[in-house]
Amino acid sequence: MGKKKMMATGIVATKRKGSFGAYIRRYWQLYLLLLLPVVYFVVFKYVPMEYIQIAFKKYKLGITVWEMPLAKNDGFEWFIKAFKNPKFWLSVRNTVVLNLLDLTFGFPAPIIFAIILNELRFSRLKKVTQTIAYMPHFLSWVIIYSVSLALFADNDGMINQVLGTKIPFFSDPTHWIVSYIAIGVWQNFGWGSIIYLAAIAGINPELYEAAMVDGAGRLQRIWHVTLPGIRSTIVVLLIMNLGNILGSGFDRPFAFQNNLVLDVAEVLSTYVYKAGIKSLQLELTTAVGLFQSVICLFFLLGSNWLSRKLGERGIF
Amino acid sequence: MRRFLAMLLAALMVISLAACNPVNPTDKPTDKATDKATDAPTEAQTEDDAEGSYINGMYYFKETREITVEVFDRNVDNGTPANDNKFTDWIKAGVLRDHNIKVEFVAVPRWTETDEINNLLAAGDAPDICYTYSYPTILQYASQDGVIDLAELVEDKEMFPNLWSWLKESNIYWDKSVTDGSLYALEGRRANSNRIVTFIRQDWLDALKLDVPTTKAEFEACLVAFRDNAATLLGENADKMVPYSVSYDVGWRAGTLIESFIDPDITDKEFYINGFDDRKYTENGTKEAIRLLNKWYNMGLLWDDFALYGPGDTTEDDMMKAGYVGALTHNWDYVFRNGEDSINYQLTINVGENAKFVPCDPFEDANGTHQKFVDSGAGDRKAFLPYTNEEPIASLLYLDWISTASNILYLQTGEEGVNHIKGDDGSYKIISALGTEWAQNSGQNIDLTMTCNGLNLGDANITALSTAYSYPNNDPALVAAADAIAKTDTIPAKNVKVATIESENGMGEVLKTARDEGFDKSVVCAVADFDKTWDQYMASYLAQGGQDIIDERTVAWEAVYSGDSLQ
Numbered sequence: 001m002g003k004k005k006m007m008a009t010g011i012v013a014t015k016r017k018g019s020f021g022a023y024i025r026r027y028w029q030l031y032l033l034l035l036l037p038v039v040y041f042v043v044f045k046y047v048p049m050e051y052i053q054i055a056f057k058k059y060k061l062g063i064t065v066w067e068m069p070l071a072k073n074d075g076f077e078w079f080i081k082a083f084k085n086p087k088f089w090l091s092v093r094n095t096v097v098l099n100l101l102d103l104t105f106g107f108p109a110p111i112i113f114a115i116i117l118n119e120l121r122f123s124r125l126k127k128v129t130q131t132i133a134y135m136p137h138f139l140s141w142v143i144i145y146s147v148s149l150a151l152f153a154d155n156d157g158m159i160n161q162v163l164g165t166k167i168p169f170f171s172d173p174t175h176w177i178v179s180y181i182a183i184g185v186w187q188n189f190g191w192g193s194i195i196y197l198a199a200i201a202g203i204n205p206e207l208y209e210a211a212m213v214d215g216a217g218r219l220q221r222i223w224h225v226t227l228p229g230i231r232s233t234i235v236v237l238l239i240m241n242l243g244n245i246l247g248s249g250f251d252r253p254f255a256f257q258n259n260l261v262l263d264v265a266e267v268l269s270t271y272v273y274k275a276g277i278k279s280l281q282l283e284l285t286t287a288v289g290l291f292q293s294v295i296c297l298f299f300l301l302g303s304n305w306l307s308r309k310l311g312e313r314g315i316f
Numbered sequence: 317m318r319r320f321l322a323m324l325l326a327a328l329m330v331i332s333l334a335a336c337n338p339v340n341p342t343d344k345p346t347d348k349a350t351d352k353a354t355d356a357p358t359e360a361q362t363e364d365d366a367e368g369s370y371i372n373g374m375y376y377f378k379e380t381r382e383i384t385v386e387v388f389d390r391n392v393d394n395g396t397p398a399n400d401n402k403f404t405d406w407i408k409a410g411v412l413r414d415h416n417i418k419v420e421f422v423a424v425p426r427w428t429e430t431d432e433i434n435n436l437l438a439a440g441d442a443p444d445i446c447y448t449y450s451y452p453t454i455l456q457y458a459s460q461d462g463v464i465d466l467a468e469l470v471e472d473k474e475m476f477p478n479l480w481s482w483l484k485e486s487n488i489y490w491d492k493s494v495t496d497g498s499l500y501a502l503e504g505r506r507a508n509s510n511r512i513v514t515f516i517r518q519d520w521l522d523a524l525k526l527d528v529p530t531t532k533a534e535f536e537a538c539l540v541a542f543r544d545n546a547a548t549l550l551g552e553n554a555d556k557m558v559p560y561s562v563s564y565d566v567g568w569r570a571g572t573l574i575e576s577f578i579d580p581d582i583t584d585k586e587f588y589i590n591g592f593d594d595r596k597y598t599e600n601g602t603k604e605a606i607r608l609l610n611k612w613y614n615m616g617l618l619w620d621d622f623a624l625y626g627p628g629d630t631t632e633d634d635m636m637k638a639g640y641v642g643a644l645t646h647n648w649d650y651v652f653r654n655g656e657d658s659i660n661y662q663l664t665i666n667v668g669e670n671a672k673f674v675p676c677d678p679f680e681d682a683n684g685t686h687q688k689f690v691d692s693g694a695g696d697r698k699a700f701l702p703y704t705n706e707e708p709i710a711s712l713l714y715l716d717w718i719s720t721a722s723n724i725l726y727l728q729t730g731e732e733g734v735n736h737i738k739g740d741d742g743s744y745k746i747i748s749a750l751g752t753e754w755a756q757n758s759g760q761n762i763d764l765t766m767t768c769n770g771l772n773l774g775d776a777n778i779t780a781l782s783t784a785y786s787y788p789n790n791d792p793a794l795v796a797a798a799d800a801i802a803k804t805d806t807i808p809a810k811n812v813k814v815a816t817i818e819s820e821n822g823m824g825e826v827l828k829t830a831r832d833e834g835f836d837k838s839v840v841c842a843v844a845d846f847d848k849t850w851d852q853y854m855a856s857y858l859a860q861g862g863q864d865i866i867d868e869r870t871v872a873w874e875a876v877y878s879g880d881s882l883q
Contacts, residue, residue: 061437061462062703086859087826155620156556170624171840259564259836260623262829274825280434280456281822 055079055287071283078287088288091271092246094264098253099245101177106185107241110192111234115222117193118200130197133190141251148183176261184252195237196230203229235312243300246292268292367709368416375475377416381710384443386433388763389423393657394750395757399423402754403727403764411717417710426763427628437462442702445711447766451491451501452820454700458500459821464701464708467492467499476712482719483767486811490694494876495815501698502715508770508783509690510802512571513648515673517542520549520642528676532576532608535643535678539617542642550640558619559642560612563632566835567595569645570609575689576679577601583880588812589869592820596689597831598862603850606838610846613839623836637662639671648675648802652787652795653759655748661789672791675798685805692808696769719767721774728760728771729782743781744773748788760786810882814872819864827865830857 024031050065056075057068071077082088113133120126136144151158152169160166169179207225216224250269257265268288276285308314368377389398396402399421408419422443424432430453436442437457448454457463470488473480479502480488487503516538521528524545529535539559546554562569578601590598612618625631635641636651636659644650651659651673663671681687701711717723729736729744734754736744749755762769771786773779783799784792834853841849858866 059460061457061460062440063461085861086856087830149624153621153624161555166620171621258623258626259833260840262833274829275822277434278431278825279822280438280453280460282438284822 052286052290054283055290057283059282078281078283079291082284082288082291087266087271087275090263091266091268095246095248095267095269097264098177098180098267099248101181102184103241103245105181106188106192107238109185109189111196111230113189114193114196114200114230115226117197118226119218119222130190130193133193135190136187137191139187141255144183144187145255148179152179170256170258171260173261173264176256177264180252180256180265183256196233199230199233200226232313235307236315239300239303239307239315242303243296245299246295373477374414375713376414377710380412380416380418381707382418382420383445383705383707383710383714384420384422385445385714385766386424386443386447387421388426388429388758390426390757390763392750392755392757395755396753397423398757398763401757403730403756403761406726407718407723407764410723411714414717415710415713417707417713419714437702440704442704444701444705444707445699445714445766446702447504447697447699449697450824451698452824454491454501454698455816456821457700457702458498462703463500464703464705465498465500466502466701466708466712467497469708469712470499470502475709476716478720479712479716479767482721482724487694490811491698493816494813501700502767503694504697504699504767504769505693505772506691506696506769507772507779509692509806509808510648510799511688511690512568512645513675513798513802514572514643514645514678515651515798516643516676516678517641518672518674519668519670522670523549528674529678530676531678531680532573535676536612536617539612539642540615543616553640556635556638556640557642558635558640559617561619561632561636561641561644562609562622562839564623564626564832564836565595566606566609566839567593567597567831570605571595572645572677572686572688573608573679574599574602574605575687576681577605578681578687578689580681580683580685580687584810584812584882585873585877585880588873589866591812592817592862592865592869593827593831595831595835597834597857598854598866603854606835606850607846609839610841611843614843618839623840633659636673637666639663639667644673648798649787649795652790652798655750655788658787658790660791660794672794674794675801677801677804687805687807688802690802690806690808692811694811695809697766699766715767718765724765724768725773727765728762728768728773730754730756730761739781739785741781742775742778743785744778745782745785746788812873812882814869814876817865817868817872819861819868823861823865826860827857827862830860830862 053065054068055078056071057065058071058077060068073080117126117130120129149157149170152160152167154160154166154168154171157169159169168175170176203225207229208221211221211225246268248267248269250273253265253267254270254273257270272285272288275281276283276288304314304316367379368375370376387398387404404421411417411419424436424443430448430450433442433446433448454463470476470479483502483505487505489499490503491501492499514535516528518528520542521538524541526538526541527534529538542549542559543557546557550557567574574596578596578599582600586600590596590600596602609618619632619635622632632641636644647653653659655661660672663673677686679686699715701708705711729746730749731754732738734747734752735749735756736746739745746760757763760771771779771783773782780799784796787795830853834850834857837853838846838850
């Protein structure tokens with residue numbers, strides 16, 4: 001693993017020979033800088049892994065997780081309970097469908113936006129547009145939902161009032177999915193474009209000049225210079241997104257769901273909240289969370305493997 | 317079992333002390349508590365012991381004990397800090413004076429109290445005395461060894477005289493298990509068992525020359541008249557008209573309508589085995605009630621967007637205050653609550669002097685009466701002691717103190733001239749002290765009188781008189797009328813004593829979600845699709861665990877009772 005990583009990330013390692021101590025002495029400032037994130041990951045990501053075993057135990061208050069007795073069915077009671085529950089599979093389906101839709105519409109949006117911004121010549125307009133597009137990212141989903149209700153509610157919403165219609169934006173499952181995805185894209189495309197703008201800024205301007213000399217038009221320059229220039233960034237982000245195909249944020253679906261659309265709106269994170277956390281069934285919560293993580297890991301590794309097969313670098 | 321629990325608690329104590337606290341060798345509260353419990357029946361009742369002595373009939377500790385007590389934080393506008401105000405100071409001083417117990421209050425947000433207590437329990441930081449509304453939740457904690465068994469501790473009637481005289485055997489033994497005798501919570505007394513009443517706009521009825529409805533048919537006729545005369549009643553706001561307002565929580569907000577469809581001769585057994593859901597989702601008759609609502613929805617009599625607004629949202633209240641709503645069904649005192657911010661008072665400001673909601677009783681049952689299934693004196697708030705409690709005796713003494721009649725009276729009525737004015741008839745007229753240091757953060761300080769929910773002033777007549785006066789800025793006659801309707805044709809809940817239903821563990825939230833989904837979908841579907849929709853979501857509810865509960869309840873009932881009736 002370590003060796004592979006070195007090969008993938010740089011050539012320094014293969015050229016220089018020397019002990020670990022020598023590196024520490026030479027680059028101690030960099031290692032010091034690294035220390036803080038490492039401590040963060042150990043304390044907040046690795047130490048808590050001890051509690052994964054709750055998924056296989058009968059939870060008891062007041063004793064350590066090591067002392068808790070094993071759950072029924074050799075510890076698999078909670079997995080069986082979850083897998084037997086129709087609501088669980090419904091949540092899995094909804095999570096995957098909503099995430100795929102988010103990926104289909106939400107993933108290209110920031111790329112397109114970044115390219116459009118990049119083509120703008122008038123830099124003040126560019127900056128203003130950029131800032132306005134970022135803003136929704138800083139609103140909480142609860143606020144976005146209340147604003148959306150004022151705009152889109154079937155009866156009292158502004159849009160329906162003005163048009164004199166009763167489009168069920170939030171109360172009909174199909175309409176709800178469209179609203180949910182569209183608002184999600186709107187909230188995120190500005191923020192998501194930052195990383196692509198940075199990648200575009202890193203493209204050597206000589207390439208554009210050479211293309212112009214060769215008579216390439218604007219669209220051709222985008223197609224043959226800009227897009228290939230940010231291809232590796234796109235692939236890395238795509239892999240990370242695919243790795244999260246079964247994961248989901250909590251606030252967005254929770255804020256947007258209502259009883260009329262629960263059939264399509266209940267996702268794993270909200271199911272876990274209701275069945276596990278609110279009912280103090282921490283075992284069920286942990287079991288579902290573990291299941292989610294394992295599936296996500298497979299997706300992550302799978303897409304990484306695929307991208308390397310296709311000649312891209314992947315993320316590890 | 318008890319010995320095991322005692323040992324477990326002792327072991328827990330040692331572990332937790334060793335883990336986080338400097339060990340104080342003179343202080344072994346858990347041992348003392350268990351000793352006390354086992355010795356209590358044999359010891360001479362009024363004899364002093366090593367820990368303390370009786371002074372004026374009240375047990376007084378030699379060394380000061382310290383406990384923490386939960387109090388709801390309702391985040392009241394113009395209120396005071398929930399855990400630090402004039403009334404909590406008064407309690408602290410009193411308990412220290414009478415029992416030598418030092419009390420600290422811990423504020424817990426009212427609307428997320430269960431989540432909060434879950435977290436506090438898991439973290440080992442729960443207050444020494446907690447309270448909540450759901451016994452299945454407490455049983456869930458107990459199954460995780462999170463609650464102290466009170467069965468023996470509470471038996472010392474000499475030490476806890478006020479607890480026994482106020483809660484009585486009925487409440488104290490309400491939750492005692494028939495299988496192992498365990499008792500994990502003490503049922504507070506519900507001083508007022510009123511539940512749900514329907515309100516209708518008197519000024520609209522007057523404008524359309526209609527009488528207050530007394531049957532479903534008349535009620536429907538009123539709603540239709542409201543809808544058809546929206547332009548007359550609301551002018552340019554006609555399109556905002558909602559003849560009958562129901563929220564996402566259909567089971568509560570059409571509660572008396574649902575109850576009117578239940579067979580008046582329903583057996584105790586049938587009522588019990590379907591009784592897990594407190595909105596009567598699986599009871600026989602509920603489907604027909606929702607069919608009627610579905611018809612009204614499709615006639616344009618309900619609020620189109622009702623399902624889009626979740627708990628805590630004030631959109632619907634604002635519509636009522638603005639005068640767009642014709643009728644509603646809710647808590648019996650809903651339109652009178654919160655003084656200047658109450659719905660009825662706001663109506664007079666926003667619409668006019670004559671605008672008001674009046675209580676009515678329009679949903680007749682099969683017998684022509686207006687049956688309402690109400691709670692008994694128990695089944696409301698329950699106090700329990702979490703596993704981290706090191707002072708169970710002191711905690712029970714606190715509950716005893718807070719159950720003392722004179723203390724309840726003072727907390728509920730407050731200071732004369734500040735919180736109330738005494739009438740010539742002996743009644744108390746409550747005045748709002750919000751904005752001052754004497755503000756009551758909950759109506760009649762019910763969050764502080766942990767074992768008493770609702771007004772109780774000791775004397776039944778004075779309580780009844782005072783109830784009508786306990787809603788500032790509202791007409792006492794209307795409050796009295798709503799109170800009377802809430803008490804008409806009531807059927808109090810009965811206490812079914814069967815084994816613990818294991819399949820109920822942890823299912824509350826999942827089934828509540830499934831039930832609300834089923835209710836809401838069935839209200840808004842097309843009339844032709846009603847049966848299909850209802851059956852589909854009912855099947856889903858049963859598959860998610862509802863059926864297991866019904867089956868287990870049936871078996872548990874049949875193991876204890878021979879017939880279909882409790883008698």
